[in-house]
Amino acid sequence: MAPESWYLALSAVLFCIGVVGVIVRRNPLVIFMSIEVMLNAANLAFVAFGHRLGTADGQAVVFFVMAVAAAEVAVGLAIIVAIFRLRRRLSVDDLSLMRW
C-alpha cells in the first residue's frame, strides 16, 4: 500500500485542479463541479490523515461533508435552473449586470 503522503499529494493536486477549474471555466455547472473536486480533495485528505492518526474522526467528517455537498448540489442546481429559465444561456460571463 502506498504511503499516505501519496494520498496527500494527490489530494493537493486535486485541490489545485479544482481551483484552476473554477477559474478557467465559465459554465456555472462546470465551475460547480470543480468546487466539488475541491471538497473531495479535502475528503481525501481527511481520510488519509485519519488513517495516519489511527482514529475514525477523519472518516466521520467525510460523511458530513458528503451530506453537505449533496445539499449544495440541490441548491446549486436549483439556482442554475432558475437563471437558465430567465436567460436561456448558461455562462457566468452574462452575470455582470451588477458591477463596480
Added chain:
Amino acid sequence: MIPAPPVALGALLPALIVFGTGVLVLLLDLVPPRTKDHLGGVALAGIVIALLGSISLWNHETRAFRDMVLLDNYALFFHVVICYAAALAVLLSIDYLRRNGVESGEYYALLLFSTAGMMLLASAGDLLIVFLGIELMSLSLYVLAGLFKMRLASGEASMKYFLLGAFATGFLLYGIALIYGATGSTNFDRIAAAAAARPRDTLVTIGLGLLLVGFGFKISSVPFHMWAPDVYEGAPTSVTALIATGSKAAAFAALIRVLTVALRAAQPDWSVLLWAVAAVTMTAGNVIAIAQSNLKRMLAYSSIAHVGYMLVGLVAGGVPGAGAVLFYLLAYTFTTAGAFGAILLVERSDGEAVEVGDYAGLARRHPVLAATLGLFLLSLVGIPPLAGFVGKFYLFGSAVRAGYLWLTVIGVLNSAIAAYYYLRVIVYMYMREPEGVEVRLVPSFAGGVALAIALVGIVLLGVMPAPFADLAQVAVAPLLR
C-alpha cells in the same frame, strides 16, 4: 461494542427552537389558509422564544457532543445578536414580500434554517460544527438571495453568492483538513493543546491561512469582499439585511473562537496579517463607497469598512478587544438592519427606491422616516451619542491600549472619510428638492415596529452602553483564560 454517545440536546436548545419553527412553518404552508401572513408571525414567535430562551440560559454553561457544541455565555451573546437580526429581517419581510408578490412559506422556513445555522456557528466548539453551521446558514441564504425569480439582478446575486461561497467553503474545508492532520483533532481545545506543543507547524499555518480565506469571505473582508456589493444590491432588501448583520455576526463568532481558542498559539502570526487586512478592508470599503450612488451598494461597501473596524478589535486582542468586537456587532446589527429597513420602506412607482437621488427631499414629505434613516446613518458615521460612536470608541480604545497606534490612526482617518458618503444621503433628504420620479412611503406596521426596535437599540446602546459592554466582556472572558 461501542457505547452510544450521550445525547444532550439541551446545548442546542435555542437553535433547535428556531429550526423546529422552520419545520413547523413548512408544514403550516401546506394547510389553509392560502395567505401567508400568519407564517411570518409564527416565524417571529419562534425567534422570540429562542431569544428569550437564550437570555434565560445566561450563565448556565452547557457542553454537549464531546465538546463539539458549547452553549456558554459567548454563544448566548451571539444568539441574542442573531435573534435580533433575524427578528428584524422577519418584521421587514412581512409586507415587503406581499408587495413584491413573492409571499411563500418556504421563505420564512429558509430564513429560520439560516438563523439556526448562524446560532450553531456561534456555539461551535469544533471545526466540523463550524463547517456545518456555515453551510446551513449559507445554503439557505443562497436561495433567499434569489427569491425574486423574475428579476435578473436577484438571480445574478444568488448565483454569484452561491458559486463564490462554495469556492470559499472549499478553502475552509481544506484548511480544516490540514489542521486536523497536523493536530489530530477538529476540537478547539484539543487543537489548542496540540498547536501549543508544536508551534509553527507548517500544516497548521497553511491550514490557518485557508481558514482565514473561508472566514474572510463570510465576513467580507478584502480581498474576499467582491461578492458583497453585488449580492447586497441584487438580493431582496430584507435578505440583504440578514446577510449584512446575522451572517456576519455568526461568522465573527466562529472566527473569534477559532483564533483566540484553537489557534491562540499562532496569535503573533495571525495578528500581523489581520492588521494589514483590517487596514486595507476599512480603507477600500470607505474609499469605494464614496463613488456609489446606489444606497444598497453604498451600504455594502460601508459594511465592508465596518468589518475592517471590527478586525481592529480582533487584532488588539484580549478581553477589551474581543469584547469591543462583540459590542460593535450588537450595535452594528441594529444600525445596519435599521438602515436597510428604512430603505425597504421607500418605494418608487417602478420598483424600489435605491438611488440616492430618490431620497431628495424625503425629509419634507416623510419627516419621521427621514429622521430615522438619518439617525442610522449618523450611527454608522460614529456620531455620539449613538451606538456606532460608542462601538468605535471601545474598538479603537482597545487598539490604543494594546499599542496599535497606527492602526487606530488609520481607523479614525477612515471614520472621517466615511462621514462624506453617509452625510450625502442626509444632505439629499434634508437639503434637496425632490427630483424626477415621486417616491412614497410604504405603510407597514411590522416594518415600523422593526425600525422602532432598531432605533431604540442604537439610542440605548449609545446612551447607556456600560451594561451591554459588561455583558460582552463577561461573554468573552472565559475564552481568553
Added chain:
Amino acid sequence: MSTVWLIPAFPLAGALVNMVFGRVIGRSAHWIAVPALVASFLGSCVVFARVWSGQAFTTTLFTWIVAADFETTVVALVDPLTGVMLLVVTGVGMLIHVYSIGYMHDDPGYARFFAYLNLFVFSMTMLVLAGNFLLLYVFWEAVGLCSYLLIGFWYTRDSAAQAGKKAFIVNRVGDFGFGLAIMWIWIAFGTLDYVAVFKGAETLAPATATGIALLLFMGACGKSAQVPLHVWLPDAMEGPTPVSALIHAATMVTAGVYMVARSHALFERSTVALDVVLWVGVITAVFAATIGLVQTDIKRVLAYSTVSQLGYMFAALGLGAYTAGIFHLVTHAFFKALLFLGAGSVIHGLHGEQDLRKMGALAPRMRVTAMTMTIGALGLVGFPGLAGFFSKDEILAAAFFGSRAAWALLLAGAFMTAFYTFRLIFLAFFTGPRMSKDVAHHAHESPRVMTWPLIALAALTVVAGAAVGIPSEHGTPFARFLSPVLPVHEGEHGGAAGVMLLVLSVIVVAAGILLAWFMYMAAPVKAETIGQPRTVLVRLLLNAWYVDWLYDRAIVRPLYALSVFLARVFDLGVIDGLVNGLGRAVVWWSAGLRRLQTGYVVNYALTMLAGAVIFVAYFLAR
C-alpha cells in the same frame, strides 16, 4: 441631581416637543421655544450666582462608558468660566429666539426652525458644562450637527445645501485632530476628566504636551474657522440670519476659543503650541480682514469680520492673555450678534436683499436698526467706552508686550476692521439710495419683536465693557472673576505705555473710519463701482485669496477622482490585471488555456485566490 441639568433640559424638551408635534403646533412654536430659553437663562443666572459666591463644583448625571480601568461619566464642571459662557449662550440665545419670532414669521418651516434652534442651545450648554473631554467632544459634534441643519435650513437653495455639506466636511478635518488629541490624552493621563488631566499636565513631558495641544488646536481651528479651515464660515451665511447671529457669530464658533482656554494647562506646557495659536490667530485676524474689505454681501462682510475677530481671540490665548481672549469672546458675542441681527433686519426690510450695492439711505426708514447697528459697529471697531474698546485693547496691549510683530499686524487688522465695518454702515444706511424705486418704497422698519432684541444687545454693547473691563492694578474685574480658572496675564497694565497704546489704537480706528467716509460718503458712489475687480489685489480679495479654488483643485477633485479610480479601475483593472497575470501563469502551467478575459464571477474568484495565495505565502514566510 443638581439643578444645573435644568439649563440644558429646558431647551432639549422644547426641541423634542417642536420636533414631534411640529405639524400641530405650527405657528405657535415660539410659545414652546422661547419660554424654554427664558427658563434656561434663569437657571444660568442661578448657577452664575452660585459661582459668583466663589463656589466651583462638579455634578454627575450618570456613568456613560466604562471600559476596564477607564470610566466616562456625564459630568458637569461648573466654575466661573462655565458661568460666563452659560450666561452668554442662554442670554444671547434668548434674545435671538425672540428676534426669530419676527424674522421667520412667514417661513413654512417655522416649528422646525425653533426645534433646531432649541436643540442647538441644548447642545451648546452641554458643551460648556461638560466636565471631561469625551463629553466635550460629543457635544462638539452635536453643535456641529445643529449648525449644518440650520445652514441648510433653506435647502431649496442649492447653495445652502452645498454650504451645509462644506461646513460638515471642513469640520471633520478639525475633528479628526480633536479625536486624536483625546486619544492621546487618554494614553498620557489614563483619564479624560478635566480636573485630573489639568492637574496631571503639570508634570507632562513638553513633547507630549505640544502634540496634544496642537491636535486640540486643530479641532479648535475647524470649529472656530481659523486659517486654513476658515472656508466654511462665510458660506455658512446661507443659513437664516438669526442662525448666523447665534451660531456663526456669538456662540458655536467661539467653542474653539473656549476649548483652548479651558485646556490652557496643556497649552502652557508647550511654548511651541502657544506660538502656533498666536500666529494662526494673528494671520487669520489680518487675512480675513483683508477679504472683508471688498465684500458686497452684507452678511459675508460680517462673516469675514467674525473670522477675523476669532483670530484676535486666539491671538490673545496664544499670548497667555486668556481672560482677555474670553472677554473679547463675550463682548464680541454682544456686538456681533447685534450686527447680524441688524443686518437681518435690513434684509427683512428689503425683502431678502443682501447686496450692499443695492442698499443705501436706509437710516431714515429704519431708525432703530440704523442706530443700534451703528452702536454695534462702534463696539466692533473699538470706539472708546464701548465693549470692543476694552476687550480689543487688552489684546493689543498683551500683544505689544508679548510680540511686537503680532501687535503691528493686529493693529493693521484693527484699521481694516474700522474700514470695512463703516464701509458697511455707510453703504447700507447713509449713501444712496441705490435700490430700485419700488424696493425703496417698500423698505420698512422691522416689527417690535425684532427691534427690542437689537436695543437690548446695543445696551449690552455700551455697558459691558465699562462695567467689567476697566483695567486696574490687578487686571480687569472680569479677569479677577475668572482668576480661579484662568491665570491672570503677567503683562504690564496701565502706565504711560498703556495710555500711548490706547491713543494709538484710537487714532488707527479713527483713520479707518475716516478712510471709509472719504471713499463712500464724501462723494456719491455708483453701485457698479463697489466691489469691482479693478486691480489684481481687489480681485484676489473678492475671491477670498482663492483658497476655495485651491482646495477644490488640490484636495476635493483628486480625492473624488481617486475614489472613482479605485472603484472602476483599481478593483476591476489593477487587481484584475494582477490577478489575471497570476491566473495566466496558473493556466499556462496547467492546461495552457488562455481564456482569461472572463466574466466577473471569475474575476472575483481570482481575487479570492490571490488573497489565499498571499495568506498562505505569508504564513509560510513567517
